[in-house]
Amino acid sequence: MTTRQLLEIPFSSGRTGSGPATWGQRAIWDAVRQLPPADAPRYNIATTAPLDPGLPLPVLLTALERLLHLHDSLHTRLLPDDTGELRQIVDGEGTLAVHLLTAGEHQDPAGPGARLHEELAAQAFDTATQWPVRIGAVTADGLVRHVSLVLSHTAVDGSGMSRLVADLTALCLGATPEELRELRRSTRQPLEEAEFQTSDRGRRRDAAARGQFVRKLRLAPARLFPPTAGQPARFPNAVLRSPALPRAVERVAARHRVSTGSVLLAATAAMTARLAGTTEAVLNVVVNNRFLPELADAVSVVAGDGLFHLPDATAEFGEVVRRTHAAAIGTYRHAYYDKLALAAEIARLTDEGVRLADRSCVFNDTRELLPTAADPGADRTTLTWPVEFEPRPGLTFALDALQSAEALSLAMTADPALLPRSAMERFLYGIEELILTEAEPNAGITPGTSPGTAPAPALAPAELA
Incomplete structure (x- = not known):
């Protein structure tokens, strides 16, 4: 039998600010707003994984609090202003909720972890009042054995989620936000990205990209x-x-x-x-x-x-x-x-x-x-x-x-x-x-079968997107 509780991680002294939403934030926010309420959770970005051999709960909670200091998008709300323009509000303090399940004796934590993840991922986000992140964790024998991350698509895309998971892993292993920030000093936070997009250089890039899109539309x-x-x-x-x-x-x-x-x-x-x-x-x-x-x-x-x-x-x-x-x-x-x-x-x-x-x-x-x-x-x-x-x-x-x-x-x-x-x-x-x-042009492969165990090819060039 599992037991459940809601933990709150206090967050303070974070970066604050407000400004126009980025192109990505506005596009996703607008797309989700037009969906039927039942379809909105399909835009959530979520991942879940077992932790083997497990992680002490205090280590995970500390890493999550540090993650908020590393990435402004995790404590950012989105809401229209008086003119209808979407703005981002970066909160410098608040709490992050962690949904914690404790697995029963001899119970495999994977089952409760999957059910908790499905539950958290099936809920839409109110971006005006909520931070765009939900955390789930399952403990067994005193250690966290399963973790779930669910984010609003207004906060991350697929690449952003991959970076987030890598940073959370590094923080759990003892890295500090300062060390990770130093590795990526040029990386823009969303407010900084919005500032670029409204600059002369950003407007030129926007115009050039839309011009190329329209040319293809005509061809x-x-x-x-x-x-x-x-x-x-x-x-x-x-x-x-x-x-x-x-x-x-x-x-x-x-x-x-x-x-x-x-x-x-x-x-x-x-x-x-x-x-x-x-x-x-x-x-x-x-x-x-x-x-x-x-x-x-x-x-x-x-x-x-x-x-x-x-x-x-x-x-x-x-x-x-x-x-x-x-x-x-x-x-x-x-x-x-x-x-x-x-x-x-x-x-x-x-x-x-x-x-x-x-x-x-x-x-x-x-x-x-x-x-x-x-x-x-x-x-x-x-x-x-x-x-x-x-x-x-x-x-x-x-x-x-x-x-x-x-x-x-x-x-x-x-x-x-x-x-x-x-x-x-x-x-x-x-x-x-x-x-x-x-x-395998000469192997006579039929779809649905394995291509065999030929030697691995040379590494392909880096992905372009």
């Missing part, structure tokens, strides 16, 4: 999949889990001297064009943009959207991979902009009757985000249909790439009127087949 196809009439049904979600893909993706990346992200993007583009019956692919790519050195290690939300357009996406796959990598660099570099300003520009062009590209196919490589749970699985590819979602207007499909220690998963949600379940299956298995075949 790419206006529609990939033909529109349908009638009331949209609930959108099914399919998850293909492939133990063979992680190594195969690395092999293809090494062979063509590209990033692993470019390999997955190329396969997605190729299958999009094939199923749409065209030679072109256009994808709205979610980008955790870290090209600016000041944002490389930022624990904040920097994610934006890039428009990726690839002509002749049905060519030989190796060639598609190389051209994808070249095109993706420009897409990623120009994904840092004011998203609300771009939306206003798109609305103006639409009202003027300008033909604009299809933006209904979404790709999001979330592999930097730590896996949320153990992934034992089988050693063969599996395809499951875990859930259905309410219809999402203007969406053809959204495809997420997720990584665990044992497999790479592709999670796809699609409009069944445009991509029925049979087409979704062909799409996901097609991505796997393209990559496995390119990884």
